[in-house]
Amino acid sequence: MSAVGLAVGDGVVLAKRNLTRTLRVPDLMMSSLIMPIMSTLLFAYIFGSAIQVPGVSYTEFLLVGVFVQTVVFNSVITGSGLAEDIQKGIVDRFRSLPISPYSVLIGRTISDLANNVLSIVVMVATGLLVGWRIDSSVGEAAAGFVLLLLFAYALSWVLAVVGLSVRAPEVVTNASFMIIMPLCFIANTYVSPEGFPAVLRVIAEWNPVSAVTQAVRELFGNTNPDFPPGAAWPLQNSILASFLWIVVMLVVFMPFATSRYRKAVAR
Amino acid sequence: MMTAAIVAREVVKKYASVTALDGFDLEVAEGTVMGLLGPNGAGKTTAVRVFATLIQPDSGHVEVAGIDVVANPRAVREVIGLSGQYAAVDELLTGYENLELIGRLYHLGKKGAKARAEELLEQFDLTESAGRRLKEYSGGMRRRLDLAGALVRKPKVLILDEPTTGLDIRSREATWEAIGELVASGSTLLLTTQYLEEADRLAHRIAVIDHGKLIANGTADELKDQVGGHRLEVALRDAADLDHARAVLAPIGHGEPVATQEDRRVVVPIAAAGGVLVEGVRRLDMAGIEVIDASVRRPTLDDVFLALTGHRTDKAAQNGEGVKAEETKNEEPVR
Known part of the structure; x- marks a missing residue:
């Protein structure tokens, strides 16, 4: 078997191990199911009563924002899972085995992808209940979900670096939030960035989360063609921009995470 | 090979x-x-x-x-x-x-x-x-x-x-x-x-x-063998005699006697076993120090460790569980 095939094969074995763990900790399962439901309901009914966006209903606008926010938040699990394995000495054991350093990280990111699929299913169901609809073809809708999952997968590698760099698993969440809070909020997820102060507006326009949110909205038919998303290139070409962001994140963070992993020892 | x-x-x-x-x-x-x-x-x-x-x-x-x-x-x-x-x-x-x-x-x-x-x-x-x-x-x-x-x-x-x-x-x-x-x-x-x-x-x-x-x-x-010969070990009735006993035994050892408070013992490195036990007990007796136990033994690894590193193993120092009584009885050497 080729080296890549072997690394992925070992990754799948490890992903199964992670999923078995998740199934055995009901709390962890519940949080990745309940959080998306809560976010959907809270934003739809609380903020939805006050926020207006031009061209579409707020629910229609909001739901994709919540989808993206949820997969971004889920990426923290990648970091905390790795940090916990380091602390328990399990990474020491894995590193003493003749497997590719990529395998453990592939295993982790694959199982977190599965977790994201579950979260998205739950959110779609909740979204449909509060009146959100997909107004596009099956092909476009499928492309929208694939894009969302690809972005989530790439982001897992970013947060893997955080998990492999911190000194204790307890720190992962806080450290991660310093990255993902601005990522989620200085963006077009909940409101249109048109009215942001100039600096924040530019950041929001070039934020990968904004590109992905805009792209998925377009693919789900949740946008109004009469109200364009603004003049910035990543929003005008959101699907291309999203793919570019995903490629850049993977190209930079896969080797980066792997080099951190090679140095990780129980502390 | x-x-x-x-x-x-x-x-x-x-x-x-x-x-x-x-x-x-x-x-x-x-x-x-x-x-x-x-x-x-x-x-x-x-x-x-x-x-x-x-x-x-x-x-x-x-x-x-x-x-x-x-x-x-x-x-x-x-x-x-x-x-x-x-x-x-x-x-x-x-x-x-x-x-x-x-x-x-x-x-x-x-x-x-x-x-x-x-x-x-x-x-x-x-x-x-x-x-x-x-x-x-x-x-x-x-x-x-x-x-x-x-x-x-x-x-x-x-x-x-x-x-x-x-x-x-x-x-x-x-x-x-x-x-x-x-x-x-x-x-x-x-x-x-x-x-x-x-x-x-x-x-x-x-x-x-x-x-x-x-x-x-x-x-x-x-x-x-490397740390040398044998050890004379005596247990005293009264802990107050420990310092006195060390001084009394020092001339017959070829190293500094070490006393431990807790079990009232003094350990003296000696070159050869012959006659030292009797000599040691006789000297203590003459000094009016009451001895309840005395023996000559080979050094334990704990003695080796002490001789090599100048300190006891952490476990022995902490009176670690499971280590032989012989090796744990020395809580803190009295100096």
């Missing part, structure tokens, strides 16, 4: 504020058991991690089973088994699942991994608990499972880092038995420990490490 399973030459590993290994040398012959003995922070775990390819040395040369650990870590990982300081097991998986996972990652295949897992569970007397999650295992059972994990691939070189630290006496006995069986099967074993009894019982040879350097190396007997 004996071939070396582990060779380390002039190994240096520095961290920001400490030099963990400072020109460390070691040679472990194939098929033997080497006990790497040293206090906390002496560099034992760093050495183990270098041998197991978990960290790279800053300089020096290390070969395991003839393979350079820096140049070819992957090949080293094919032939070693490692069991770290805390049991590196997955608490949410069952005993069987833990071993099967490791087997899969050694590429034994589904069937191979299953068969090997069952074999090891049997060997380590864990078959009955195979289907239970590790959370429900006792500390000793986890250790045994972790040890089993290190053996999945039948390694040429087995590396165990403090395999019994934190275990109660009974679990320690069970772990020793398991290690003893491995040793009998002929694999090379490097074992780090803070317990002198452990090194004495399991290892063919003992290497003493302190401040990142090898400070002694030999069989337990050789090390005991």
